[in-house]
Amino acid sequence: MVSTSSKSLRYEDLVRNIINCNKCPLxxxxxxxxxxxxxxxTSIMIIGEAPGRYEDEMGRPFVGPAGKLLDYLLSLAELKREEVYITNVVKCRPPRNRDPRPEEIESCLPYLVEQIDIIKPRLIIALGRISGKTLYELMGRKWRGMKAEHGVIIKGKLGDLDLTLIPTYHPAAALYKPDIKKILEKDFSTTIKEEVKKIKSNKVNVRRKNLLDFINQ
Ligand code: SF4
Structure with missing residues (x-):
């Protein structure tokens, strides 16, 4: 079992490497x-695509209008922001918010893989096409496009880790498109909420079992 302090040290090292990174033009x-x-x-990770203007200014993920919408969507799944780890596929803002290029994603991907390996989530919610496609590929699956894949529950392996992946649209895409916002609301209040519920009740059961084992020692 990995101790909390070695986990934190590994994470601090990773953050330092990202802050000093110049591996790609971004x-x-x-x-x-x-x-x-x-x-x-946490058992739950949210993975977006790339930082936008507000994120780039503050050095934090999902702030600004898309972040506010994400907070609301999380509440539909009975989740609070403080309960989840939030990051992006690439860690630096592409100019004018263009899509990150394949070679930029490839350069940055080891950081995301390490974050997943440190946190070992049971559920990943992938926000947006680039995030969904990247995670599908890491899990050895073929991406069929967001229309077909949003809200779908994927059980699989990422390296040695067994996890559930649910892709859906990026909240930024919903800011000016009410039809996308409706889809996001449905995904968060149905499939995502159900998976979150399972994870939370499993955690309670594990705690209860540990307590009973301790009492019966
Ligand atoms: S996007 Fe990733 S790989 Fe590129 S410079 Fe930033 S941290 Fe490094």
């Missing part, structure tokens, strides 16, 4: 890199 355009934030002992 480092030239960023104000602040955005490694991610949230508890390291």
């Amino acid at each position: 480092h030239k355009f960023r104000k602040k890199p955005v490694p991610g934030e949230g508890p390291l002992d």
